[in-house]
Amino acid sequence: MKALRFAAQLLLYVPLMAILAYFSTEPRFSVVAPDEALVRLSFIHATQRKEACRERSAEELAKLAPNMRASLDCPRERSPLLVELELDGKLVLRREVQPSGLRRDGNAVLYERMTLPAGKHRIVARLRDRAEGEFNYVRDETVELAGGRMLLIDFNAARGGFVFIS
16 A cells, blocks of 8 residues: 555656756746846935924914924925936936825835846936935946846935945
């Protein structure tokens, strides 16, 4: 009886292992063609407040409950995030991203991906995280992208702005 059970398991498991071995290596899959590169722009950023904090007057503080008497009144809503990506002198992306949350007080989330021919490219990334004015973060860099490879463009305000990772 044991030998019959062992033979039945062997009869089922060997073809299953062969199928798994085949599909773990074939068919070959690549995210991009061998002569192309992938650029991913992906980050989460908390923009600046839409309106500046204001000082409450003595009359306003007196009207509030004792536990609510903060001298500063700071609106929660944050500014929209404006991002531009220029590739070899041509604007390929311009997105305005609203902050998340019911009161628009959360982080702005951006994820974009695009393919481009492999080779040397000049990439200019710009970001504005305040209500108005010019872009306050700009990075201009020439990168060499190999075929089938990826370039990640991240944003980290603590590290000075855009980070290019290839």
